[in-house]
Amino acid sequence: MRWYWIDRFLEFESGRSAKAIKNISLAEDHLHDHFTNYPMIPGSLVIEGLAQTGGLLICEHGHFEEKVILAKIPKARFHCDAVPGDTLTYTTNIEYVKDEGAMISGTSHKGDQLHAEVEIVFAHLNDPRQGALFDPHVFLRMMRLLGAFDVGHAADGGPLLPPPRLLKADDGDGREHTSAKD
């Protein structure tokens, strides 16, 4: 199982906001175990999807140099269920970024209907004894897979480009280096 809880970015505005979609399918095993005979996406995985949408936005803002972890969810409100066949649109906005961490606010919509609202706080781990949480090529692969560079804009309005730190992990022909952990 791969820990991707969004399918594609629709928008990625560096330092400001990001929008992504999550298509819910009956083929997802976990839907069948949440409530018997009532497959629906668990709220926790909606929050994870919003955290991935906003978390990558925070990571990109820091040029993928900060170790960004989900630290706190001050607010999570769900207004309806989302079931197989639904497409959720996750919209996240950066509320603040400080040395110690960052916060995003986010919404999930089913079409025009508000499905969920969240606030998520991320911490920046600054313990030098803590190694990298992800290899650069993992970020590069995620950002490419999710189409962030296809739709994204840098802070100056130009196209969003992978930062040099991530490109160093690229082997130059569009594939990423793999590590022993893969």
Added chain:
Amino acid sequence: MPTKDEIFEKIQVALVDALGVEDDEVTPEATLVGDLGAESIDFLDIVFRLEKSFDIKIPRGELFPEDILTDSQYVHDGRVTEQGLAELRKRMPFANLDEFVQNPVVQDFGNLLTVADMCRFVESKVEVSG
């Protein structure tokens, strides 16, 4: 220019939103850690909400000077030294340190800050009317 009551009300909203507590739990005497259950990550959240609500800047360590408590110059055998207490008084004029000074165990410091202290802290950063 807010009144003291308005400052308290805004702080109450910030703490309710950040800590998930009820309005009536946020009394002036309530301690942030002991009574309202704040943890270290909550201070980042609280500081942001205060900055936004009052349009002020709160540099790291100004409200909660954790750097003093991790500095061997100011802490010995788990207790804040006289020099450390002097530094705390200088950095936290808004807080009542009288009780803490009686037995300055670092571990107990987190439970020092009250809602009233936070009100005094904000009052020192904004112009108060009335």
